[in-house]
Amino acid sequence: MSEAVTLRCNVNGSDVDREVDARLLLVEFVRDVLGLKATRVGCHTGDCGACTLLLDGAVVKSCLVLALSAEERAVVTIEGSNNLAEIQAAFVAENGFQCGYCTTGMILTAAELLRKSPHPSDMEIRHALVGNLCRCTGYDAIIAAIHRAAERRGAVGYAVGSRQ
Numbered sequence: 001m002s003e004a005v006t007l008r009c010n011v012n013g014s015d016v017d018r019e020v021d022a023r024l025l026l027v028e029f030v031r032d033v034l035g036l037k038a039t040r041v042g043c044h045t046g047d048c049g050a051c052t053l054l055l056d057g058a059v060v061k062s063c064l065v066l067a068l069s070a071e072e073r074a075v076v077t078i079e080g081s082n083n084l085a086e087i088q089a090a091f092v093a094e095n096g097f098q099c100g101y102c103t104t105g106m107i108l109t110a111a112e113l114l115r116k117s118p119h120p121s122d123m124e125i126r127h128a129l130v131g132n133l134c135r136c137t138g139y140d141a142i143i144a145a146i147h148r149a150a151e152r153r154g155a156v157g158y159a160v161g162s163r164q
Contacts, residue, residue: 003022006020011074011075012075012076012077012081023066026065027041027053028067029070030053039051039053040105045064052104052105053108054075055070086149087149091107094148096141096145097136102132102134102135106134109128112128113128120146
């Protein structure tokens with residue numbers, strides 16, 4: 001039997017202090033303890049990306065991370081990210097989603113990619129998305145959406161039609 005321990009972290013800009021089981025996964029913490037249901041549980045092996053969230057600004061597969069790994073760190077879920085409007089709008093404009101199950105992971109992955117590479121090539125986008133599975137879209141619309149988001153973020157000289 002595992003012991004209960006105190007977890008202190010910041011989730012979506014709010015300080016959180018909860019008693020949790022030491023074996024609790026981060027995805028279970030955000031979904032079951034905090035009630036933030038947009039972070040999905042998919043494969044429990046880190047292969048699908050449905051559980052993607054940001055930990056200190058970096059994409060993590062929260063089904064592979066213990067909740068205690070977030071101690072004194074910043075966790076951001078899709079519900080708490082306030083700078084994703086243009087990415088979300090681009091996904092809508094390009095039909096970059098269908099069932100929506102993978103969408104939160106795709107959007108958070110796109111946000112990290114665009115932070116690192118403001119005008120990514122198709123290959124950079126494909127490489128960034130390698131850990132996110134989508135069974136509905138065929139990825140072309142997602143790639144187009146990320147290009148559109150790059151354009152909306154003001155990448156100088158980069159247009160949706162000028163993919164590299």
